[in-house]
Amino acid sequence: MAKVIFDEELCKGCQLCTTVCPKNIVIMDTKRINSKGYHPATVIEMDKCIGCAFCARICPDVVIEVEK
Amino acid sequence: MAKVIFDEELCKGCQLCTTVCPKNIVIMDTKRINSKGYHPATVIEMDKCIGCAFCARICPDVVIEVEK
Amino acid sequence: MAKVFERPKALTDKPFHYCPGCTHGIIHCLIAEVIDELGIREKTVGVAPVGCAVFAYEYFNCDMHEAAHGRAPAVATGIKRVLPDNVVFTYQGDGDLASIGIAEIVHAANRGEKITTIFVNNAIYGMTGGQMAPTSLLGQVTATSPYGRDPETEGHPIKVSEMLATLEGVAYIERVSVHDIRNINRAKRAIKKAFQVQLEGKGFAMIEVLSTCPTNWGMTPVESLKWVKENMIPYYPLGVKKEVD
Amino acid sequence: MAKVFERPKALTDKPFHYCPGCTHGIIHCLIAEVIDELGIREKTVGVAPVGCAVFAYEYFNCDMHEAAHGRAPAVATGIKRVLPDNVVFTYQGDGDLASIGIAEIVHAANRGEKITTIFVNNAIYGMTGGQMAPTSLLGQVTATSPYGRDPETEGHPIKVSEMLATLEGVAYIERVSVHDIRNINRAKRAIKKAFQVQLEGKGFAMIEVLSTCPTNWGMTPVESLKWVKENMIPYYPLGVKKEVD
Amino acid sequence: MAQEIIISGFGGQGVMSMGQLLTYAGMLEGKHVSWLPSYGPEMRGGTANCSVILADDMIGSPVVTEATALMAMNQPSLEKFERTLISGGLLIVNSSLVNKKAIRDDIDVYYIPANEIADQLGNIRVANMVMLGAYLEKTRGIAPDSVMESLRAVLGSSKEHLIPINRKALEMGAGLVRPANQPI
Amino acid sequence: MAQEIIISGFGGQGVMSMGQLLTYAGMLEGKHVSWLPSYGPEMRGGTANCSVILADDMIGSPVVTEATALMAMNQPSLEKFERTLISGGLLIVNSSLVNKKAIRDDIDVYYIPANEIADQLGNIRVANMVMLGAYLEKTRGIAPDSVMESLRAVLGSSKEHLIPINRKALEMGAGLVRPANQPI
Amino acid sequence: MAKVLMKGNEAIAEAAIKAGCRYFFGYPITPQNEIPAYMAKMLPKVGGSFIQAESEVSAINMVYGAAGAGARVMTSSSSPGISLKQEGISYIVGAELPCLIVNIVRGGPGLGGIQPAQSDYFQAVKGGGHGDYHMVVLAPASVQEMADLVMDGFDIADRYRNPVMVLGDGMLGQMMEPVEFQEKDILQPQKPWATTGNRDGEARRIINSLFIDPQGLEEHVLKLYKKYEAMKENETRVECYNCENAEIIIVAYGTTARIAKNVIQLAAQEGINLGLIRPVTLWPFPDKTIGKWAKKSHTKGFLTLEMSMGQMVEDVRLSVNGTKPVYFYGRTGGMVPMPRAVLEEIKKIREGI
Amino acid sequence: MAKVLMKGNEAIAEAAIKAGCRYFFGYPITPQNEIPAYMAKMLPKVGGSFIQAESEVSAINMVYGAAGAGARVMTSSSSPGISLKQEGISYIVGAELPCLIVNIVRGGPGLGGIQPAQSDYFQAVKGGGHGDYHMVVLAPASVQEMADLVMDGFDIADRYRNPVMVLGDGMLGQMMEPVEFQEKDILQPQKPWATTGNRDGEARRIINSLFIDPQGLEEHVLKLYKKYEAMKENETRVECYNCENAEIIIVAYGTTARIAKNVIQLAAQEGINLGLIRPVTLWPFPDKTIGKWAKKSHTKGFLTLEMSMGQMVEDVRLSVNGTKPVYFYGRTGGMVPMPRAVLEEIKKIREGI
Ligand SMILES: Cc1ncc(C[n+]2csc(CCOP(=O)(O)OP(=O)(O)O)c2C)c(N)n1
Ligand SMILES: Cc1ncc(C[n+]2csc(CCOP(=O)(O)OP(=O)(O)O)c2C)c(N)n1
Ligand code: SF4
Ligand code: SF4
Ligand code: SF4
């Protein structure tokens, strides 16, 4: 049982995190725009998260925290 | 039958030529001093010269001409 | 629940100014984690380059110098000679280190200065808007190689790590990449080693990190990682170039 | 009787200013003979360094530039780009090429500039009175290494030829010596080849010549040649470092 | 009186080219013109802007410090430059991305959903032309034809096919601010 | 009146150290002193020279342009500097290496076989001290003891053994120019 | 030829090519990057050669080599890069070679900033390099003038065998204005001194700045200064604007001269009569022109307007030589003076006088 | 402590060590080689560090690093080498770091020669680097003063966190004179700003010269200029010699000031009353002192005496500001003025006045 927390305001919508999630649960939230003007990344189905932290590892803007 | 000609005024008395002559006929003329203030090199027993031009080859100041 | 990933202490809270997906950010994060893990933040002095990473002095949570373009190794030398017990590192781009700063890096390496250099090779001048770097690949179109880099006139991309590896004073040089998780983890191990080498006083250590410039490459961040894998790594083979123990 | 040795045409009548027994003179003579034999005097442009050979522009009987200290490869690049059909060579000391000028030589070599460089390595700064060069041997006492060169603080002597040989743009690099007749003849063959490589447009060519500085080594000219043989050659192995055909 | 215009927005919104078109058109009409961009390491997403001056005689400083008109393509632009408008100045706001209203009441303000309209036209990238169309209509200082001529010169024959959609965008922008529809 | 001296010769003849000794001695005697060498990439065999000024008050330029004395250790030196002597100036020539005579007749000239004498003393390198001895004797501006004291300071204890031969050289030089033997 | 809309930096590059410049050696730096980019694109098309050098130091030495080989050649950079070129510039002057050096100035000192400034005036005009020397320094105030002065600059450089510097700033480099290029056909002078190879019989050519004998070096420098006298005589350029019965005359060049014209217009509206003296050559400096206007009774004083802490103001003082008060107003670090603020300053001064 | 006989270059090095300087980064060049040689010998003995850098560019950047780390540090070079340091000097000023830079000037431009000159005055005093900045420039005229000013120089540098330059020449560097070293014990100031490592809780230290926002850069430059005002206030040094009722006052520094004293003596013999104003600080320049003497009725005019084509003469003119005529006499390229020739020139001038 793991959890990822996004500091959305830091997100630049680069999508790198979405390419590395083994569970494919990281997606871009095209409905919202942060103050920087980007669609932030987010996680759907958090319960599937295994806390591997790949998303956080590849995020260039240190947006993601992972708990496990 | 060979011949070496020294442009004595150019000689700086470094003695390099005296170390390479297979016939050991190149020596420093300690009796004379050129206008630069050096004892010039010269050849004794020119008839022994085989015109190998080693002396000229190693002279840093291009003092020596060799004929053969 | 325990944190398995959080912002390293050796980073300030300041958000990076880098473009979306620029891997400068990943590399910053790795260095900061290594500093935390080695517990050397308090005695570390960093030297920032002139390049997109010029603001590194605002991101690394330790004492910092902002050097003149290319001169970081000289600045680091001055610092290290005064503070031999501190840890001194430089962070430099490929224009900074391989072009204008090649003399400084060659001689710092040759003197065996006990410093650690992180060399970020993104095959381009990012900050000034995408000019050719000595590391730009053959055929690469840039602002100053509009017809693609031509070896006849611009020469071949320079392999700095291989060149410096020929120098006696070098204790450790490795080339790494951050285009995927496995390589990011390798990169971190290499960077950690490069700091340990300094702590052990073995000599000069440098890690060349293949990095991206989505903005000036004209690609998306995701395409950029692919470009590193498919175009840069084949020319710039990863791995240890020199190691003394 | 035929002349078997005479002053080459590519030398002016001006007597050298070099110290007694300084092998700069031998190297000048070899270059001039090669220029004569290749019949290229009329299209050759030489670049003199700042060093004891600064007056080379008075000795080589062709058009000459006197470059800023260390910048001869950049000056030569400028000339060659304007005059691609001419033959351009630089004559540089070890302080000039390996220290202040290392950036210029690395990048001229990496660009594969079609120039020929004669690199005179006498392990010291001659003109300025015997300071340490990056090429000075370990333990060598100089004006700026009064206690002998110490690798801990000054690093090891730099092997420029081996380092440059790692660069793609280099067509030919060989290290030679002029401490005896056999080696002088070898040196001449190498220098000739380095000019031919340029004539064939193959790329950058450099010949490193181990040379003496009796004055600042504090030895007689004869002892100096011995020192080259016994101390320099063991550390700076002679031979071809790179060759492309 | 000289037109002193500030055009501002996100990097990708074409504010620079829009300013250049206007300047080019002014040149074609024989005016004294200048175009000055903000420059520097503004990374993607940052706000970019340019100053355009169209005058009948010699132009001094190309910096617009007292703007006769401002085209704000995004919110930061509005916040940053509203104050520089002279009293009675013209403000055109891209209401698609700006959900704030102007603060001042001594200026002439128009809110235009430029992105939506561009979307309708089938190319989001012509949002800037919609804004420009509104400006031309309101000021009537430069003929739309001059702008189109400039566009042709800039695009070159290869991009000839883009001309119609750009003209349409200009016209729709103009239409939105014709007296018929009142300032909001 | 100030002593303004030029000492000149080949590189290896110790003209620089000789000038330094004299300067040092002047300092020990509380005079204002200066020593100025020729410098640069003078390669071996080239001619070296130095200017020494010994004065009772402040010294302006350390360059000697109007010499009260010249010590010429070789021929080029004589040719180069004879003209710089003031009328009535003192010229000491090392006749061992100079087979020319002075041109001027308004100066006081002494020819000294310094090298031969040094040879006799068993060390060619003290030729300079022979010249210096003559100078001290003729001018009596500086005490030979001060010079010897300076020499001790310069040589250091390790070279103490060289003191006697140097003193001898000074004395022999002095002897050569004592009124007894007339100027040639 | 018709007018085209161009950035100042592009106009410089295009004008250089039109002037016959075929060789460019430079290194990237903001705010002049459009110049190398333009050259990289165009030079190969006209049989020239562009090199992005490994550094500014190398770039200026490549220029040194190419100029010695007889080519029309240029380099461009901005403040920190120009500092690195100082040794090379001194060499090029010493060796009497012609070339064009462009400095698109940014704020300093140090890394400073990238916005427009005029704080490299001293470096350009007094000589940032070592030794006694001068360069003709041209200060364009519009994109058109950037083009014109670049073309003239190459001619001046060749005429005197001395480098010429074009001193712009980030604003002039980045702004767009209409420009029309002179269509004069270029006749480059013969360069018998160039090292193009030495045919038998010919005298050898040597490019050199070393004169080990001080007498020889002094003679060489005196020769250079003869050329400088001729430059003062023939190359001094200045624009006088509205100086007739101006009460206060603004002295400004480049960007600040443009601002000065705004100030003059604003002042006119308030019935204040101001003039402008705009040095087009910063060296040689138009001291005689300034001195002439200083003598006029209507001239109560001068205001030097710079984007610096006050550098040209020294040359203005030297020109006025105490006959009238000389005031200074400046902004620096990339800040651009606002016409109204300058006018306010002038009003204060008027009360003072 | 007793007097010792030393070369000027050696006195500089010894004084630096006595002043607590433990780090030297330099590159060989005539005529200053005795300085690095002395440092290479002595620094290891006092726990310091000497590096012969790969170039002058590297040397000045090593100084930049060491100064930022809180050390008393210096470099030395001669004209061409100083030109290469211009970017670094501008950075050190921008980052507000203290250090000592010695220039033992030789003839220029270019490679020039190696004999003494004063032709780097502009570079040192006006700013050879880019941007608005100044350095205190000290001009010793004797070996004793070389020692004293070096020791003071480090204190001044620390006091203002700004580099200080000692401007000598080949003659001062090579000549020997008796020198006595001040035996004051050195108390170096605390340097809380130095990057020595950042303990938790402490504020981080950053050594930097980048201010990307022009407003910030302008504020920074204004802060620097506040320091410069203070320097003008507190650090200006000048020697006045025989100026009371002098008819013509010679203005000269360093070597030429020594020559001026000979001229004054010669003139006195002929009943001509001359004076000397010797700026000891070339920046800040003693303009008030010169202005004061210019007002005296006995002062008919000034003669600036330099080993250059005339550089300081501009500052003299600015100081006199037209109230009295200012003449110039100079030799250059390594030539040293002869007292009699200077006197002849002055006699001509007297007829003129
Ligand atoms: C002396 C000097 N020359 C040039 C510049 C301009 N400049 C700033 S960053 C840069 C190159 C940046 O490229 P790189 O080092 O590869 O870093 P990146 O931005 O790609 O990370 C240049 C040329 C400068 N600031 N100073
Ligand atoms: C910019 C600059 N720095 C330093 C010098 C002084 N300098 C002249 S020659 C030289 C080094 C000479 O050594 P090397 O290149 O080995 O030539 P060598 O005399 O040994 O043949 C130096 C440092 C200079 N002239 N210019
Ligand atoms: S921690 Fe792993 S599983 Fe969870 S969201 Fe991130 S990448 Fe996916
Ligand atoms: S990697 Fe980071 S910045 Fe990029 S989209 Fe994911 S969370 Fe946002
Ligand atoms: S040519 Fe040969 S044999 Fe004859 S003297 Fe010379 S070295 Fe001896």
Ligand code: SF4
């Ligand atoms: S080698 Fe040449 S210079 Fe040396 S002694 Fe022989 S002849 Fe003379």
Ligand code: SF4
């Ligand atoms: S320009 Fe390139 S290197 Fe610089 S921040 Fe943007 S993406 Fe990264």
Ligand code: SF4
């Ligand atoms: S100093 Fe050395 S290198 Fe120079 S000429 Fe003399 S011996 Fe040759």
Ligand SMILES: [Mg+2]
């Ligand atoms: Mg890069």
Ligand SMILES: [Mg+2]
């Ligand atoms: Mg050498």
